[in-house]
Amino acid sequence: MSTDAPFGPLDFQLVLLRRMADQRPELVEDARRALGVTVARMREANRRWQAMSRSPRGRGALTRYRSVLGAPESTARRRIGDLECEALLWPVPLWPDLRFEVMALADGGAVWNEWLVRAPDAPGPALKTAADLRPWSATVDEVARAFPPARPLPGTAPTRFRLALTDPADGAERVADFTWGLLQQVG
Template sequence: MGQDRMPLRGFGTVNFELMLLRRMHDHQPTLVGAALKNLGKSAADLRAAHAQWQRGLRGGFPGGASRYRLALGKPAVVSSRRVPAIGELAVEAWPMPLWPGLQFQVTFGPGGDVVDERLARMSDQAAPAITSAADLRPWQLVIDDLESTCSPVRYRMSAGSVASHAAAAFATPDGTACEAQFSWGLLQSAAAVDDGNHQTD
């Protein structure tokens, strides 16, 4: 009964990483399989962590920052930024050891609601160089990396896609038009396209 009331208490970083991997499996089952081996976990563990997180989302536990602190503990990074016409946004982040140099970053609006949640590069970590489509390697880049090098980046949600997935169209610095798929802000796949109207897998 108590566990049902607090389904995410003691959830922890590894279970959180498993929850993230559940959606990445849609794009990169081979990389996910290698990650599970690295964590010493199974596909059943992955499904169980995802199910536990979903129970937490439906279980009436606190929202906003309290949700993540309940699951992950005290954040390693607490900061804020001001956005015109929106106001002050709070940012909290937790390191994700499965992806060295990355952290799970959550941005909260003025009322405490979550406005963005994704993997992001730690401030002291340099992003890999992007010059051509060959540099767009899965699990090596996050959305911010593309935005800083390949702007403008145009996003779209595909019909039937889940909130943690995003598709983006952009051009690399050498002028190659590309499309990419992200899960939780982490690059899953990318390819050069003939024009911006084509969609890749």
């Protein structure tokens, strides 16, 4: 991939995969092959994304997402506490039942959350016990709703999120790890 080539949706999917490779290398390898790209291209996409994200002359996060992913598939106003937000959703071909959601403050467009969520018309997984929590099967919101009162924990790196939950099957406390909002593992 030339650094002059436009950075588009395929490259963005490679960025998502690059962070997931730390926890689920086997799934990332399968996905990378399905996309028909090399490890070198995945690394280059991540390098370019990091450069765009950290550039002092760079665009704001919301502008960057729009330039890379195009116009969102949908937008909606949401109120979260006292905040008026705009939720923007983009399709992610690698995961057709998911959307990449960017939550931005309605008054200035500052991005405060960005992760994968279930597509509005796609059925979510049936989650009854921790045994149902398979890698890449569920989003943060789905796991939190299925295992109340799940408690958020600090993530272990940027784009990572964790939930403490109790398995109703045996009463054991477990921790679910997510990258970009998608379940990676349960320990």
